[in-house]
Amino acid sequence: MKKYHSFFRLYIVNSLQYRAAAFAGIVTQFSWGFLQILMYTAFYKSNPSAFPMGLSQLSSYFWLQQAFMALFMTWFLDKDILDSISSGGVAYELCRPLDLYNMWYVKSMANRFSKAILRCLPILFAAFLLPEPYALTFPPDALLALSFGISFIAGFLIVVAFSMLIYVITFFTLSPIGIRIVALSLMEFLSGGIIPLPFLPDKIRLIVELLPFASMQNMPYRIYSGNITGMQAVYGIQLQLFWLLTLVMLGKFLMNKALKQTVIQGG
């Protein structure tokens, strides 16, 4: 446990180096979120009855999305890990007395976490101060806030478990760029990164909501904004836990299989 802890610290200290870059990032994400809300407001004005969620719910959704982008972005992969697979550096990692899956899992978590921690607070703070329909509001009650917390952590763990799956697949294909781009762009759409899932037509939405991608950012943000409540939220969290378990087990299984076959090619 202590070993993983030190990995975590290493990454966070490292990321605090680039404060100017982080500030620029905050400004970017804030403007991005703001434009996005304005865009949906325009749609809201042209036909309020077709809007599947409240405007203020949607604002909360987008602010959370911007603030915690680094935690939930599906297209972000750890370059170190990918390089170590294709360059053979993974041989060194295997020499360490640590389980490779767990180590990389913690590494990816720390990497995402360190990117998010600097950014989320200023964005959240500024978003709370905005005028009404555009502001980030508190969840309606304490129970929802609690389920948001659980769902948030589960969603984050699922995203990392999924990126682990991509790393493991890299063992088999070595040159993953083509598949990766296709998979990632599809994933971003299915996880609600491009338009929030409630905006999809009902038939498609019902299928998409069962996929693991909907268990990522979609679930916690909609619970927070009060779009998903009561038993639905409980059911959603159960689904998230199911996907988390499945993805981690699948990842570990494939990793063991890959490592048995791995040939380190000199170097």
Add this chain to the structure above:
Amino acid sequence: MKLYLNFLSMHLRCALEYKASFLLTILGQFLISFASFLGVYYMFARFNNVEGFSYSEVLLCFSVVLMSYSVAECFAYGFKTFTATISNGEFDRIMIRPCSELFLVFASKVEFSCLGRLLQAIVILIYAISNSPIIWTKDKILIFIFMIAGGIALFMGLYIIYASFCFFTIEGLEFMNIFTDGGREFGKYPMAIYGKSVLGFFTFIIPLACIQYYPLLYLLDRPVTPLAPYTPIYTFLFLIPCYVFWKIGVTNYKSTGS
């Protein structure tokens, strides 16, 4: 010009060396922007129109912006990846050559895989034109071409600014993304839907609305000021401050060594 063609054929042969991977990346780029198109599609499946713009009218706007963005990204890739050029000392080599630095950086990289997006834009454009009631007169076609050309100029200018910042900061600054990537994503819709102040900003400071909203209104025969069809020309003027900024950057350049 001849020199640039030489560079271009070199880059093209380079890219075609690995045909399978080249085609896969083009396909990948196509699919990425397809996801973005799906977003627009499902929004209009639900809402029919936004601020008085219909689906095919927005698609027309979307295709203009996507097309100019992809062409600009393809050819101005050297500016987009300029951080790397500066931090590995490559720029020192560029400075000792008997040619303008701007030209050499411009010619240093051409990323043909961005053409996957261009393909997407063309498909959308064909669909949008066949579904829109616009009667294409000569001056409308001319204005349409200027919209795309102006867009290319605008995005290239933005990439030049992005690169010029690297002279001062070494690290690329992320906030330029709001204008480049953001311009592409938010420019899908006519800028007027974001409200007056955003429209003003994207008219006078970053003239994105000049290549889509104003000339689009003219194409659609909506009431406009007589200046509207000429606004794409303004984006070419935007290149002047970009060039000046680049020059300031070059004179301030300190090598990073290595």
